[in-house]
Amino acid sequence: MMTINKKKLQKIHTRSIDVAIYACEDAAIVVEGQLKDDRLIDSYRSGGDVIPPGVVHNMIIRMKVRGPGLVIEDIDVEMPTVPNDGCLETRQSLEPIKGMSIVSGFTVKVKELVGGAKGCAHLVALLMAMAPAAVQGAWTAATRQPNDSQALKAYSLERLKNTCYVWRSNGPAFAKYKESIKE
Numbered sequence: 001m002m003t004i005n006k007k008k009l010q011k012i013h014t015r016s017i018d019v020a021i022y023a024c025e026d027a028a029i030v031v032e033g034q035l036k037d038d039r040l041i042d043s044y045r046s047g048g049d050v051i052p053p054g055v056v057h058n059m060i061i062r063m064k065v066r067g068p069g070l071v072i073e074d075i076d077v078e079m080p081t082v083p084n085d086g087c088l089e090t091r092q093s094l095e096p097i098k099g100m101s102i103v104s105g106f107t108v109k110v111k112e113l114v115g116g117a118k119g120c121a122h123l124v125a126l127l128m129a130m131a132p133a134a135v136q137g138a139w140t141a142a143t144r145q146p147n148d149s150q151a152l153k154a155y156s157l158e159r160l161k162n163t164c165y166v167w168r169s170n171g172p173a174f175a176k177y178k179e180s181i182k183e
Contacts, residue, residue: 014038017129021137028066028073029141033130035059035122055081057122061094065134068142068155070102077123093119094127102131135159153181 015037022030037057042050058081064074075098077091096113100106107128115124139159142152157178160167167174 010041012039012041014040017126019130019133021133021140023141023144024064027141028064029134029137030062030064031130031134031137032060032062033126033133034061035126035129037122056083057081059120059122059126061123061126061130063130063134065102065138068138070134070138072097072100072102074098087120090120090123094123097127102134106131157181 015035017033017035019031019033022032024030035057036055036059039051039053039056041053044050058079060078060080062076062078063072065071066073075094077094079088079091082088093114097110100109110124110127115121139156157174160177161169161174165171
């Protein structure tokens with residue numbers, strides 16, 4: 001394990017990502033994510049000009065997601081703070097993901113469609129953080145009321161399968177949940 005004496009370190013930069021999920025009246029959810037980069041010290045441009053501490057990136061993505069398929073119906077991007085005016089040209093770069101489902105393979109497909117020179121690395125990073133939160137939020141929205149539906153249980157089993165170590169298909173938690181569905 002790495003040991004770090006924080007007293008001897010100077011914090012110079014922070015990145016925060018915040019994701020919130022909202023239930024809509026029409027049974028969809030809105031997933032809102034914000035990425036904020038803060039420079040905490042002076043830095044210098046190549047010409048020697050000082051760049052004072054402050055917010056470097058403040059970007060917000062809102063997407064409307066529907067149903068058990070987690071289909072992205074709409075997406076909106078705000079960029080209150082960017083380091084370069086050219087960054088603003090990427091606000092529409094996420095449009096190609098409309099209609100996609102947040103399922104296995106989502107990350108690869110997003111990077112293929114809007115990654116690299118096709119878009120903004122910061123927006124892609126934020127979207128990648130939002131996707132698993134959307135899954136959690138959709139589950140919360142679906143289970144706001146008691147529901148013993150076998151269909152919902154079976155669906156949730158498939159959504160959980162192999163998403164992590166605990167929910168690996170040959171693990172005890174998965175087997176126990178699978179058995180509970182049969183009852």
